[in-house]
Amino acid sequence: MSPLKPNxxxxxxxxxxxxxxxxxxxxxxxxxxxxxxxxxxxxxxxHTAEAxxxxxxxxxxxxxxxxxxxxxxxxxxxVRRIMINTSLKNIxxxxxxxxxxxxxxxxxxxxxxxxxxxxxxxxxDLIKLINDxxxxxxxxxxxxxxxxxxxxxxxxxxxxxxxxxxxQLVKARRMLQRKIEDLQKIAV
Amino acid sequence: xKHIDKVFKDKLFYQSAExxxxxxxxxxxxxEEKSGRAIIWFWLAGIFALLLxxxxxxxxxxxxTDSTIAGPLAKNMATMPTISNTPKETNxxxxxxxxxxxEIQNKTQxxxxxxxxxxxxxxxxxxxxxxxxPAKSIIExxxxxxxxxxxxSSQVSPELKYGKPANLVITKSYISDKGSFIEKSELGEKxxxxxxxxxxxxxxxxxxxxxxxxxxxxxIPLPAFQKSLKKKTLTxxxxxx
Numbered sequence: 001m002s003p004l005k006p007n008x009x010x011x012x013x014x015x016x017x018x019x020x021x022x023x024x025x026x027x028x029x030x031x032x033x034x035x036x037x038x039x040x041x042x043x044x045x046x047h048t049a050e051a052x053x054x055x056x057x058x059x060x061x062x063x064x065x066x067x068x069x070x071x072x073x074x075x076x077x078x079v080r081r082i083m084i085n086t087s088l089k090n091i092x093x094x095x096x097x098x099x100x101x102x103x104x105x106x107x108x109x110x111x112x113x114x115x116x117x118x119x120x121x122x123x124x125d126l127i128k129l130i131n132d133x134x135x136x137x138x139x140x141x142x143x144x145x146x147x148x149x150x151x152x153x154x155x156x157x158x159x160x161x162x163x164x165x166x167x168q169l170v171k172a173r174r175m176l177q178r179k180i181e182d183l184q185k186i187a188v
Numbered sequence: 189x190k191h192i193d194k195v196f197k198d199k200l201f202y203q204s205a206e207x208x209x210x211x212x213x214x215x216x217x218x219x220e221e222k223s224g225r226a227i228i229w230f231w232l233a234g235i236f237a238l239l240l241x242x243x244x245x246x247x248x249x250x251x252x253t254d255s256t257i258a259g260p261l262a263k264n265m266a267t268m269p270t271i272s273n274t275p276k277e278t279n280x281x282x283x284x285x286x287x288x289x290x291e292i293q294n295k296t297q298x299x300x301x302x303x304x305x306x307x308x309x310x311x312x313x314x315x316x317x318x319x320x321x322p323a324k325s326i327i328e329x330x331x332x333x334x335x336x337x338x339x340x341s342s343q344v345s346p347e348l349k350y351g352k353p354a355n356l357v358i359t360k361s362y363i364s365d366k367g368s369f370i371e372k373s374e375l376g377e378k379x380x381x382x383x384x385x386x387x388x389x390x391x392x393x394x395x396x397x398x399x400x401x402x403x404x405x406x407x408i409p410l411p412a413f414q415k416s417l418k419k420k421t422l423t424x425x426x427x428x429x
Contacts, residue, residue: 026219030212035204042205056211060218118195126199145193146200173192180192 011075019066026063033076034059037083043130043142044087058086084147088157091139117184129179137172144169 009017009025011032017025038055045051061082069078121129130138139158143149144165149157151165158165 023216023219027212027216030215034207034211036202038207038211039200039203039205043200052208052211056214059215063215063219115191118191121195121199123199123203126196127203130196130200141196145190146197148197173190176192176196 012071015066015069015075018063030059033079036076037079040080040083041087043127043146044084044091044139046131046135050090054087054090055083058083061086080147084143085157088139091135091158114184117180121180121183125183129176132179133172133175136168137175140165140168141172141176145173 009028011029014025014029014032018029034055037058038051041051041054041058042048045054058079062079065082069075130141133141140154143154143157144151151162151169154160154165155162
């Protein structure tokens with residue numbers, strides 16, 4: 001769902017005007033999505049400076065490729081994909097170790113953490129938890145759990161095996177769970 | 189989806205971050221750069237188009253100039269000089285006649301070491317009974333479809349196949365058959381050799397005829413400007429266009 005426009009123009013109007021080089025409309029579009037997109041970049045980046053670089057580069061791509069947006073899906077989704085793709089560009093392939101998934105990986109026990117604990121976790125807590133993950137885990141967890149990419153899509157975008165994607169996700173979940181359990185113990 | 193995934197998605201998917209104030213200021217110049225490049229390309233394309241137009245205009249103008257030069261010749265077509273070559277050994281004589289029109293004679297004529305008189309409205313009568321065979325001809329005529337621009341003796345452009353009467357710039361001795369005309373204004377000095385133009389009329393009975401000189405001439409009288417040129421050798425070879 002598109003955020004409310006700063007003026008009476010629709011999102012479509014702003015896109016069309018931006019395509020004609022209208023700087024004000026470009027600024028309006030930027031203002032509509034910048035906060036969300038910076039948050040996306042922050043989840044993929046290792047630190048704030050890197051997130052801002054990704055964000056900047058991503059938005060420049062958005063405006064330079066605006067004519068390629070045909071209105072098939074939501075504009076926000078299109079912008080988000082550009083941001084993610086831009087963020088992924090800087091990810092080293094070494095971050096993903098091609099490990100097969102053992103039996104123990106499937107026996108995840110995410111019921112150790114009570115729902116109350118999850119509900120008490122703030123956004124900042126969650127972001128910190130994600131940012132503490134190893135890069136490969138963080139990227140795959142972000143893409144699969146939060147953005148909704150499939151393992152096949154992840155493997156194509158990151159140029160890794162599907163099994164690697166699965167493995168990284170399982171390990172990311174396990175690590176997050178362990179950390180949340182630790183938080184739970186501290187809280188008790 | 190695992191419960192842990194859902195917790196993260198619900199809280200983080202629509203999460204926002206505080207955007208630094210100057211972030212847009214860092215992005216906008218990159219967009220300006222794009223516009224700037226577009227403007228530069230626009231101007232470059234415009235300049236290129238102008239250059240092309242200029243070249244085309246120059247080309248067309250030069251074609252028109254050639255036509256203009258050749259134009260008056262068409263008027264003189266009726267009084268084009270008849271050039272004849274009289275072998276020296278036979279003491280050939282040339283008679284002038286008051287006839288206004290040129291007289292077209294053989295398509296193949298003979299020039300050896302001799303005096304050649306070129307005059308408008310000339311009629312040449314060879315008194316010599318001796319005449320060389322065509323096999324020894326030093327001037328040959330070849331039909332041309334059309335002739336259309338300035339040509340140097342060494343460079344004959346295929347473009348001359350099209351257009352109006354031609355203007356041939358010949359830097360060495362040259363003699364032509366019917367339809368040729370030499371203008372005084374075209375005389376000039378170049379490396380000690382007299383340079384003149386011979387215009388070939390392409391509309392007469394001998395239309396499209398171009399002479400090819402293959403033997404040396406000693407004298408080339410050019411009555412059009414009251415001058416007789418002496419040439420020991422004639423090396424100009426005009427080929428059929």
